[in-house]
Amino acid sequence: MNFAMKLNYRLQSDQSPADALPAVLIHGLFGNLDNLGVLARDLKPDHPVLQVDLRNHGLSPRSTEMNYPAMAQDLLELFDDLDIGKALVIGHSMGGKAAMALTAIAPERIEKLVSIDVAPVDYALRRHDKIFAAINAVTEAGLTQRSAAAALMRESLAEEGVIQFLLKSFHEGEWRFNVPVLLDQYENIVGWQKVPAWPHPALFIRGELSPYIQDKFRGDIARQFPQARAHVVAGSGHWVHAEKPEAVLRAIHRFIDPV
Incomplete structure (x- = not known):
């Protein structure tokens, strides 16, 4: 049983149009809500921006439980607390997996999904x-x-x-x-439990030099996210949003705000 926790967050909504969907930004392992700040600063003129500390990170509560169903439940409770009916959800690495796990329990609450350099697979590797x-x-x-x-x-x-x-x-x-x-639950963090096919737009941004999204994962992505499209950022590694922020932001804007 996954018990939701009250996440620490930052919500900026003073600059965006009143009818704009919020953009939710979710950090990766060892991170906090400031990590996707370059994206937040760029998106907030067009969208309310919600940045979160995932459980066991930043100023959010601690728990012995650290898995994607639990992280997704935390996010859903935050959506409910903030009266967010539907959102654009953007996550890097572990945050991308948390966003993908949210599609399993609240499929209609996500308008579009952006996964930055992570695939919905069990990596079964100890990189950290x-x-x-x-x-x-x-x-x-x-x-x-x-x-x-x-x-x-x-x-x-x-x-x-x-x-x-x-x-x-x-x-x-x-x-x-x-x-x-995080050390005790590391297998859950690098692991993955497949989610039901989510038939809405998803963008997978890959760092060209990163091993996290590989051609061999195409089938896993397509089965779980049949509307997925991919965007490769040349010359970048796993922290693609920090290394090539302009390229990542161009891809995100084309995806969430098509003209």
Whole structure:
């Protein structure tokens, strides 16, 4: 049984037309509601923008349960609390999977879906073991300053962008994501339970250099999202929205606001 939690969120609706559908932005693993800020700033003149902290992330509540049905239930409760009847839902990585899981329990509440660099599949891979080790090393060392934490993390992590991304959730010696639960529930996060076919428009944005959306996943995507279309962003990896924001935003606008 999945019990919904009251998510922390930010809603900006002062600039957009009164009849515009809200755009809901959902971050990935180790993230928070600020991570898709470049998208939020661009979208808010045309749409109310709702940014959320998923459970066990940011300032949202903690739980020992971390799976996509639970995350989807959290999102649905937030929609209900905010009287959002229908929305455009955009998620990166784990957030994309949470958005896709929402189609299973509230198919008519999503007008269009954008999944940024993630497919509806069980990856069955442990891509984040070095990250967990670096995070735990900072905790075990009792560090409180970001500069010291960064120096320690550089001993095991080569990508400076990843280190700086993680440190956005490091405050006064504490991580604003629930490290023990994310590690314990990691198989659920990389895993996937197939959802019923959702017959509405879906856009899958892929970073050309990223392994997360591959040609071998086309069948899985088409069976669950038969109206899916794909957009590849050249020269980008998994954090495609941070690496090539203009290209991602062009693709999103063409999809959600066709002229």
